Amino acid sequence: MRSITRAMFWALLAVVCVISRPLAGGQQADAGLHVDKTSVGGIVENSNGGKPEAGVWVIAETKSLSVPFRKIVVTDDRGRFLVPDLPDGAYKLWVRGYGLKDSERVDAALGSQVKLQVANAATPQEAAKIYPASYWSSLIRPPSKDQLPAGYASQEQWLAALRTGCNQCHQLGMTATRRYTTTDDFDGIFQRNEAMGAAADRLGKDLLEKTLADWNTRIKAGEVPPTPPRPAGMERNFVVSQWDWGAPESFIHDVVSTDKRNPTLYGNGKVYGADRTGGGRLWVLDPLKNTVDMVQVQPRITHGYTTKLDYYHDRGDQEAWMASPHNPMLDEQGRVWMTEPVRPPGAEYYPKWAKSAIATETNNPAEIDIAYKLLVSRRHAMQLGYYDTKTEKFVSVDTIYNTHHLQFDKENRLWANNPGDVVALGELDTAKINPNDPEATEAAAQKGWMRIDMDTKKNVPGVGYAVAVSPIDGTIWQSDPAVDGPTNKLYKFDPKTRKFTDYPLAAPGRVSHGIDFSTDGYIWFSAGSGHLGRFDPKTETFKYWDLPGPKFTGTGIETGSTEYPYFLWVDQFNTFGLGKDTVVVTGTTSDSMLVFDPKKETFYVLRVPYPMPFYTRGLDGRIDDEKAGWKGRGIWATYSSYFPKFTETRIGSVNHIQIRPNPLAN
Numbered sequence: 001m002r003s004i005t006r007a008m009f010w011a012l013l014a015v016v017c018v019i020s021r022p023l024a025g026g027q028q029a030d031a032g033l034h035v036d037k038t039s040v041g042g043i044v045e046n047s048n049g050g051k052p053e054a055g056v057w058v059i060a061e062t063k064s065l066s067v068p069f070r071k072i073v074v075t076d077d078r079g080r081f082l083v084p085d086l087p088d089g090a091y092k093l094w095v096r097g098y099g100l101k102d103s104e105r106v107d108a109a110l111g112s113q114v115k116l117q118v119a120n121a122a123t124p125q126e127a128a129k130i131y132p133a134s135y136w137s138s139l140i141r142p143p144s145k146d147q148l149p150a151g152y153a154s155q156e157q158w159l160a161a162l163r164t165g166c167n168q169c170h171q172l173g174m175t176a177t178r179r180y181t182t183t184d185d186f187d188g189i190f191q192r193n194e195a196m197g198a199a200a201d202r203l204g205k206d207l208l209e210k211t212l213a214d215w216n217t218r219i220k221a222g223e224v225p226p227t228p229p230r231p232a233g234m235e236r237n238f239v240v241s242q243w244d245w246g247a248p249e250s251f252i253h254d255v256v257s258t259d260k261r262n263p264t265l266y267g268n269g270k271v272y273g274a275d276r277t278g279g280g281r282l283w284v285l286d287p288l289k290n291t292v293d294m295v296q297v298q299p300r301i302t303h304g305y306t307t308k309l310d311y312y313h314d315r316g317d318q319e320a321w322m323a324s325p326h327n328p329m330l331d332e333q334g335r336v337w338m339t340e341p342v343r344p345p346g347a348e349y350y351p352k353w354a355k356s357a358i359a360t361e362t363n364n365p366a367e368i369d370i371a372y373k374l375l376v377s378r379r380h381a382m383q384l385g386y387y388d389t390k391t392e393k394f395v396s397v398d399t400i401y402n403t404h405h406l407q408f409d410k411e412n413r414l415w416a417n418n419p420g421d422v423v424a425l426g427e428l429d430t431a432k433i434n435p436n437d438p439e440a441t442e443a444a445a446q447k448g449w450m451r452i453d454m455d456t457k458k459n460v461p462g463v464g465y466a467v468a469v470s471p472i473d474g475t476i477w478q479s480d481p482a483v484d485g486p487t488n489k490l491y492k493f494d495p496k497t498r499k500f501t502d503y504p505l506a507a508p509g510r511v512s513h514g515i516d517f518s519t520d521g522y523i524w525f526s527a528g529s530g531h532l533g534r535f536d537p538k539t540e541t542f543k544y545w546d547l548p549g550p551k552f553t554g555t556g557i558e559t560g561s562t563e564y565p566y567f568l569w570v571d572q573f574n575t576f577g578l579g580k581d582t583v584v585v586t587g588t589t590s591d592s593m594l595v596f597d598p599k600k601e602t603f604y605v606l607r608v609p610y611p612m613p614f615y616t617r618g619l620d621g622r623i624d625d626e627k628a629g630w631k632g633r634g635i636w637a638t639y640s641s642y643f644p645k646f647t648e649t650r651i652g653s654v655n656h657i658q659i660r661p662n663p664l665a666n
């Protein structure tokens with residue numbers, strides 16, 4: 001009885017609020033919504049005949065805060081929308097949707113209801129401007145098997161290499177990649193960045209240039225991809241809050257908002273993005289105050305070197321090493337751990353105690369000798385460090401192993417992978433590091449796990465990319481992104497037995513990249529072959545699902561969709577509100593999060609439609625307030641590509657993605 005009375009009171013109040021609010025900009029509408037003084041609602045209609053537009057995005061944007069801010073929602077099946085919980089400010093609203101031309105921006109006062117008009121796109125080409133990159137790349141006609149360069153056994157293998165080779169830095173199919181129609185154009189472009197040139201060489205440069213020039217020539221002549229479906233069902237319940245952040249040249253690889261082992265920590269707190277440029281920077285969003293700050297990373301100064309600042313041009317230069325953090329992870333003491341260089345890369349800067357930190361399955365001295373020789377013969381990229389958010393100090397930790405991604409286990413050991421390294425896995429017992437004297441304590445706190453084949457006297461090949469810790473038995477797993485061959489595998493390390501085990505990927509899986517566990521012990525991975533993969537360690541069997549989106553022209557079940565899923569993250573604690581163990585795959589080339597329901601085995605596509613492209617790598621989920629329903633939950637992701645200059649706003653953004661019970665919930 002009491003709750004009914006309260007509900008009636010709120011309903012009445014809502015009506016009063018709506019009536020008493022002045023209207024600005026867009027035409028007045030009364031769609032019967034619960035619009036309060038921190039929200040905007042209304043209806044989207046087609047200007048040709050007034051048909052309501054269902055499943056289109058409404059973007060509310062303001063410049064009234066200290067950084068540009070936007071909130072994006074989707075219309076319901078009657079074309080109605082509600083943008084909830086807007087910080088005070090002057091807002092403009094506009095509409096984007098498949099089949100439509102972007103609408104005009106109109107003023108909308110908080111508390112008002114507006115009617116937004118939007119027109120059909122005049123041509124299929126105009127409509128296609130906002131289709132995601134992976135739709136455009138589906139128009140690529142892959143070379144036939146007999147045209148492929150040496151080393152490629154099948155078209156699928158080449159297509160996996162193409163997706164990985166190009167999309168690891170930026171989307172293949174975004175606008176900037178669709179406007180070059182000659183092989184000479186591409187030849188010039190591939191010389192602009194050394195690693196891009198190397199990626200092109202691996203694919204057979206001449207063949208690649210011909211394939212891409214043909215693709216763009218057909219696009220110029222008017223070819224358009226299939227129309228992506230509009231958001232439907234649950235996909236309309238999505239709300240994204242978006243703050244611009246970073247510098248124009250930033251390369252913010254990933255964000256962190258909480259401790260993955262306990263995502264209720266740091267509720268409503270700051271969110272940290274690790275920027276590889278500018279001599280190493282952390283971008284810090286305060287989502288309550290709507291402010292973005294920058295903290296310069298301060299690495300240990302070794303060997304008299306100071307850092308220089310140009311990530312893009314001096315990277316290969318030994319003297320120009322820099323603190324360029326790659327992947328952040330918060331622990332339960334408010335420390336943002338990062339994989340980052342803390343010393344110059346040459347072998348001569350190697351720590352003197354290196355040999356003492358090597359560990360192998362047997363620890364046999366002959367094995368350690370071989371391991372040591374291999375270790376000191378190679379280049380060192382990144383080590384470890386952290387930013388203490390309480391003292392605002394940086395601590396550097398030198399390691400004998402290269403680092404790239406990192407995960408904590410329950411015992412506060414930090415496990416780091418080593419792509420391309422001779423060390424199979426790095427282990428750091430963070431409790432053994434004295435923050436006041438890391439140099440005296442770092443050697444004894446770590447182990448560089450190496451796998452030596454005593455017959456060949458070489459390390460067992462494997463380029464661990466990402467790390468995951470089993471919630472069942474504490475084993476450590478790594479993805480190994482290879483298009484084919486013996487390193488196209490996952491591998492496991494058991495700290496109890498000191499043993500490594502390899503699990504070659506079953507067909508059609510290739511290029512495992514992101515990896516994570518569900519709480520039932522399954523291992524999930526995103527695959528550059530356009531799949532979501534799952535491995536069952538009990539039965540040692542693989543299962544795959546094609547990711548949403550089209551396929552390359554003329555391909556079938558032998559390969560997945562054109563999507564390149566950079567990463568993947570399993571929601572072990574229901575931080576998103578869609579249930580425990582929901583799998584979130586980054587739709588890195590389709591501006592989206594591909595949310596997989598493991599029970600129904602279906603995907604939902606949560607597209608962030610603006611600014612395009614929305615290229616993501618890692619993500620994080622946090623529970624801000626367990627009692628606040630959908631409002632207290634959400635996932636965080638940043639624009640993670642090279643050069644925000646490729647985006648519509650020419651700047652990166654940090655995004656809080658939430659799911660409400662229905663498209664109009666407030």
Ligand code: HEC
Nearest residue numbers: 165166168169170172176177189192193195196199200642
């Ligand atoms: C190591 C990162 C990296 C990889 C891998 C990479 N690119 Fe690039 N790409 C870049 C960068 C950085 C630029 C911008 C260069 C500049 O403007 O100076 C760029 C620019 C481009 C452009 C020009 C866009 C424009 O109009 O400015 C095209 C087209 C392109 N890349 C295609 C590709 C293709 C095709 C592949 C795969 C063979 C690829 N890239 C792989 C980093 C990469």
